Amino acid sequence: MSEQSSVRLDGQGTAAEAVSDEVARSEEASILLDGQKVPFSEGQTIMDAAMAAGTYIPHLCHNPEFKPHGSCRVCTVTVNGRTAAACTMPAQNDQVVETSTEALQTERRRLLQMLFVEGNHVCPACEASGNCQLQAVAYYVGMLSPHYNHFYPQRPVDASHPDFFIDFNRCILCELCVRASRDMDGKDLFAISGRGINSRLVVNSPSGRLGDTDFHTGDKAAHVCPVGAILFKHQGYDKPIGERLYDRQPISEVGDARAAEQGDQSNE
């Protein structure tokens, strides 16, 4: 009998503790991401909060080192029932955010398919294949076909620089190189010119060629391209098929291509 009552007392104590924990937690601002409570701090976006919590939201133009751009729309989520880009949407207390619904995955698949057909993405002939974020996100959203008709645009390759190629066929206009060169390198070497389907990456030199700029291997802009548009010369196919970043595990587990590259470098 006494044992029973002591058990009951213990039980009550635990319940009280749980309640006070609950109060403490609810004071911390949080969003509900696919039914999971995800805390955030003032000024964070939904993407920031999700990344901090280790929840993957597919994205291409977003890189946490840069100001959000919100252009690729691959990170589109629903916030209280309305669609928004997770990378630009500020997190607010008690937002109900959904990211892994079938409807959103289908929309992302369509976006990826449009990106694939509007450029020339020949994976078997691309050195970035296996380490490419466009490809990896397409795998993640289950893209098996391009669905649409291909544009096969005629775009040049700029091999004028001694250390880099720019293959404009593969550019997805994420503006990461634009942002890196402007905001971190202070060089302003890249920009997007034109509108709509005529938008294209341009190089800030009198000739328009990369070889006539002071672009350098140490520039941040040389290390942010999520696809195979800006490639280093004098190296290639370093890792055999089967050992590349996205060969064995999806991007939701191994993360962004360039972040992983930096991890590799710091290990060396």
Next chain:
Amino acid sequence: MSEKAKVATASLAGCFGCHMSLLDIDERLLDLIQVVEFDRMPLTDIKRVGRCDVGIIEGGVANAENVEVLRDFREHCKVLVAMGACAINGGIPAMRNQFELADCLTEAYVDGVGVDNPMIPNDPEIPLLLNKVHPIHEVVNVDYFLPGCPPAADAIWTFLNELLTGQPIALPYTQIHYD
């Protein structure tokens, strides 16, 4: 299934790499022929496709003969599958889409290094090239897509098993790749 499923395959503007990958299922071919009867395919050397349950196409559409074979497959096959990068997005052959067809032919047969007796081939038996190379879904309706350059033998095996047993197609992560 009491009767064997009839399966036909063809390589259009491809390199036969996908067919090699199909052969790479190795001894599982013996399991496959328990449930499958092959119609037109490179192994049987049958020239025209008959009524089939499944048609599998490797390669994109680069010339007039490719169009004819592809349309014939669509007409005769209940289920049409695009196998490999070229069938799905044109692949390596579609890299010529960056250039004018006349420039490609001139480079290969007239101005090319070491060309003897330069002339663009024009024998009537040679199928006429299309201006651009196209993936097969731009010409006919396609039911399934199996990416890869080539798709791994295991991916082909998984796909055929699921298709022939009426299951939804669900490939594990490591069996989906575009290269």
